[in-house]
Amino acid sequence: KRYENSSFYGGERIPMNLEYRKAESITLKGNPGFSEIWLHDRIAEDTALLGLGDLEVIERERRQYAGGRLDMLLYDPENNARYEVEVMLGATDPSHIIRCMEYWDIERKRYPAYDHVAVLVAEEVTSRFLNVMTLLAGSIPLVAIQLNALKIGNQIVLDFVKVLDQRALRVDDTQESVGEDVDRSTWESKFDGRPLAVADQILEKVRELTDIPVELKYKKRHIAISSPGSFFNIVEMNARKKGLRLGAVFSNSNDWKERFEEVGLEAVTLKGGTRIRVILDEDSMQQHAALIEEFLKQAVEGYQS
Numbered sequence: 408k409r410y411e412n413s414s415f416y417g418g419e420r421i422p423m424n425l426e427y428r429k430a431e432s433i434t435l436k437g438n439p440g441f442s443e444i445w446l447h448d449r450i451a452e453d454t455a456l457l458g459l460g461d462l463e464v465i466e467r468e469r470r471q472y473a474g475g476r477l478d479m480l481l482y483d484p485e486n487n488a489r490y491e492v493e494v495m496l497g498a499t500d501p502s503h504i505i506r507c508m509e510y511w512d513i514e515r516k517r518y519p520a521y522d523h524v525a526v527l528v529a530e531e532v533t534s535r536f537l538n539v540m541t542l543l544a545g546s547i548p549l550v551a552i553q554l555n556a557l558k559i560g561n562q563i564v565l566d567f568v569k570v571l572d573q574r575a576l577r578v579d580d581t582q583e584s585v586g587e588d589v590d591r592s593t594w595e596s597k598f599d600g601r602p603l604a605v606a607d608q609i610l611e612k613v614r615e616l617t618d619i620p621v622e623l624k625y626k627k628r629h630i631a632i633s634s635p636g637s638f639f640n641i642v643e644m645n646a647r648k649k650g651l652r653l654g655a656v657f658s659n660s661n662d663w664k665e666r667f668e669e670v671g672l673e674a675v676t677l678k679g680g681t682r683i684r685v686i687l688d689e690d691s692m693q694q695h696a697a698l699i700e701e702f703l704k705q706a707v708e709g710y711q712s
Contacts, residue, residue, distance in 0.1 A: 430557040430564065435530060436496035443496055446554075447478060449565060450494070450528075454481055457528070457552060457567050459490060477510040481526075486652070487628045487645055488522040489514065490550075498531035499551075504540065508547060520628070524548040530556070532570050540571055549573050587627040594625055594646065601689065602646035606630050608692050609653065612700055613641060616707045641710045642703070650688030655706040657683055663702065670695055 435441040447467060454462040462481040469477040479492040491514050493507040504527060511525035525547060527540070532553045540551055551571035557564040594603055606623060613621055613632055621641065624631045630651075631640040645652040657663060660676040660683035667674035667685050672695065674685040685702075692699060 428559050430559050433556050433558045433563070434497070435554075435556050441496075441556075443478075443494060446494055446496070446565075450479065450492075456565060457492075457526070458569055459483070459526070459550065460486075462490060465489070471510055471513055473509070473513060475506065475510070477514070480514070482521075484628070486522065487520075488524060489518065490524050490526050492526040492528065494528045496530055498533050499527065499529045499536040501536075503527065503529070504536060508549075511547065522548070524550060526550045526552065528552045528554060528567070530554050537570060541573075547573075589625050589627050591623075591625055593627075594630065598646050601649055602644075602651045603630075605650050605687055605689055605692060606644055608689070609642070609644070609687075609699075609703065612703050613707060616700070616704050617711065619711070639710065641706050645684075647686065650686065650691070652684050652686050653702075654682060654684040655702070656681060656709065657705060666698065670698065 435446065450456055451464050451467060454464065459481075460483055462483050465480040465482050466477075467479050469480050471477060477491055478494045479490075481490040481492055482488070483490070491507065491511040493503055493510070495503045507525050507527045511523055515521075515523035527550070529551075530553070532540075532551050537551065540549060549571065550569060550573070553568050553570050555566040555568065557566060591603070610621065610623055610632055619634050621632055621634050624633055624640075628645070630644045630646070632642050632644075633640045641655075643654045645654070658681060660681055663683045663685075664674045664676050672685055672687070672691060674683060676683050687699070
């Protein structure tokens with residue numbers, strides 16, 4: 408059957424012809440045409456399939472020093488987060504769940520400068536193991552994704568659905584200045600200049616709020632504002648396409664999250680509400696200058712105390 412529909416694009420209504428096709432649900436496990444390696448290849452070709460953002464593939468079949476291999480290690484550059492991904496065909500089983508969490512624990516201990524999230528992908532996430540994973544997610548940042556394979560004619564569609572998403576990312580209580588040092592030109596080559604323009608504005612505001620010398624410190628994964636020679640930061644910034652994500656360690660982060668959201672800014676709290684991140688661009692810096700200045704003032708006072 409063919410259905411007439413329409414959609415708005417750029418303020419103009421565009422007609423669309425949609426044709427209905429019945430899909431047949433199939434199981435990849437035991438099917439000679441598919442394997443876990445085949446599924447790994449599809450995810451590596453387009454990591455956005457997982458619904459976790461545009462992730463970069465760091466390594467596949469990553470060898471672990473305690474034995475075994477992690478299926479995939481993915482990286483989110485905007486959030487400085489690494490995803491330890493275990494993929495399996497068929498229904499979830501204890502060995503894959505244990506392996507997923509074990510590899511997550513190994514990686515986070517080896518590379519503490521990143522946020523780490525354990526990800527389990529399976530064709531069927533059974534209710535029994537979903538209950539267990541929900542309990543574990545209270546202490547482990549964990550995502551469970553169910554893969555639905557659909558056959559339409561002679562084509563196959565892979566539909567990934569998050570059935571559990573507990574990305575309460577772990578961070579340090581203090582903002583230590585860790586990571587590989589780079590220079591400003593490295594950041595200029597990666598972005599079009601807008602994130603750096605916002606970072607420069609934030610630096611100037613911080614300088615107005617303190618008598619101590621402060622500067623931008625360029626790391627491979629983030630930019631920090633700190634005083635020369637200090638191992639601790641006033642704030643940290645992660646670049647985005649149109650701006651950046653500003654982060655600070657506050658005991659009242661939940662209050663700040665509410666205040667930012669009241670004016671339409673996207674914010675998230677981490678580690679039990681002791682850390683706050685807010686997304687800013689040049690427009691929001693101007694529109695909410697007083698609120699951002701108050702935020703930076705608290706960050707400076709916390710750094711100096």
